Amino acid sequence: MTVVNVHVSEQAINILSDTLVYNGERPVALCKTKCDVIGDSIAAIACRGQVKIARMHRELFSDIARFDDYVGNLHLILAEYEASGVINEDGHEITIAGYSAARQRLFAVQGVVAPETRQVTVNELEAGWHLSPDLGTGIMARVPTGYTDDLAQRLTLAQWKLSQTAGWNFCIGGVMTLTSVTSTTIAQRIGSFYPDYERHRELFGDPNEAFAADISTQKVAA
Amino acid sequence: MTTPIDAMLDAYAAEIERFETELRPLEERFWCRDSTRAERAEIRAKTDALLAAHKAALERVTSAESRAPRNARRRLRTLADNRIAGLRSKLRKRDDWEKNSFAFAETADDFVAGELADILEPTP
Numbered sequence: 001m002t003v004v005n006v007h008v009s010e011q012a013i014n015i016l017s018d019t020l021v022y023n024g025e026r027p028v029a030l031c032k033t034k035c036d037v038i039g040d041s042i043a044a045i046a047c048r049g050q051v052k053i054a055r056m057h058r059e060l061f062s063d064i065a066r067f068d069d070y071v072g073n074l075h076l077i078l079a080e081y082e083a084s085g086v087i088n089e090d091g092h093e094i095t096i097a098g099y100s101a102a103r104q105r106l107f108a109v110q111g112v113v114a115p116e117t118r119q120v121t122v123n124e125l126e127a128g129w130h131l132s133p134d135l136g137t138g139i140m141a142r143v144p145t146g147y148t149d150d151l152a153q154r155l156t157l158a159q160w161k162l163s164q165t166a167g168w169n170f171c172i173g174g175v176m177t178l179t180s181v182t183s184t185t186i187a188q189r190i191g192s193f194y195p196d197y198e199r200h201r202e203l204f205g206d207p208n209e210a211f212a213a214d215i216s217t218q219k220v221a222a
Numbered sequence: 223m224t225t226p227i228d229a230m231l232d233a234y235a236a237e238i239e240r241f242e243t244e245l246r247p248l249e250e251r252f253w254c255r256d257s258t259r260a261e262r263a264e265i266r267a268k269t270d271a272l273l274a275a276h277k278a279a280l281e282r283v284t285s286a287e288s289r290a291p292r293n294a295r296r297r298l299r300t301l302a303d304n305r306i307a308g309l310r311s312k313l314r315k316r317d318d319w320e321k322n323s324f325a326f327a328e329t330a331d332d333f334v335a336g337e338l339a340d341i342l343e344p345t346p
Contacts, residue, residue, distance in 0.1 A: 158337045
């Protein structure tokens with residue numbers, strides 16, 4: 001179960017995702033990022049679910065190129081993917097964030113193919129935090145509304161620790177990639193790494209290894 | 223105009239909604255911290271009956287009666303079979319799961335609240 005945590009404000013949309021890739025319930029690799037900056041527009045997409053569906057979005061997004069066009073067609077795109085049978089029983093979730101030229105503002109939507117009913121929904125993400133997997137409404141009501149990198153990292157560490165402690169074994173791991181979308185730019189960086197990063201790095205190698213080493217050095221030096 | 227495929231998908235979604243609506247209060251009670259062993263045994267029996275009825279209903283929805291093309295019916299039937307198998311497996315594992323204190327929502331909330339104690343705002 002991939003982490004895609006989104007924070008929406010008027011000034012920026014921030015997305016934190018992990019980099020652990022899994023097949024079924026088994027981790028098999030670390031990837032560079034699960035949040036892709038693509039197309040000619042200022043836009044990024046992050047998917048949860050099968051890797052192949054994320055690839056299909058990436059290719060189609062590159063062809064369509066314009067953020068507003070992709071968002072406008074998202075319901076149709078997901079309905080076609082669902083009708084063709086490529087989405088497995090776990091369903092699919094995609095978050096797309098970018099600057100909407102049509103709306104003249106930042107805009108983020110989440111498209112979902114529900115695992116059980118197979119219904120397709122596309123909804124705008126309102127201002128504030130949107131965590132997947134979520135931490136429950138009781139907790140989220142108490143999370144500060146503003147965004148900081150530190151808060152984003154603390155929240156995802158809580159997701160990781162809850163999963164580990166409860167024995168749920170959600171596939172969360174690798175490094176935390178932070179993507180910030182503003183009306184004029186997209187910046188992507190590595191914030192930190194999950195506590196079991198070393199084990200996965202030794203098993204699979206890591207395309208972000210150099211960056212993760214930098215973080216580690218900084219932490220030692222600090 | 224509603225096609226047979228649309229009608230079949232609508233009926234499929236409606237059946238899942240019906241099942242979930244009936245299941246939800248039972249599950250909520252099951253996972254309440256103060257539920258008793260006897261209550262949970264009774265809920266298990268009711269859930270088993272609900273699941274059997276759900277399976278039969280999904281089979282009806284995806285049968286030839288729907289007049290949807292065979293391929294569409296076959297695909298939806300596979301999803302329905304996987305769904306029933308998944309639900310059965312989840313219910314079978316529930317006895318083990320029940321021993322995990324994190325199965326109870328309150329425990330997870332308490333845990334996360336402890337982890338984030340220094341940043342969470344007071345309860346509204």
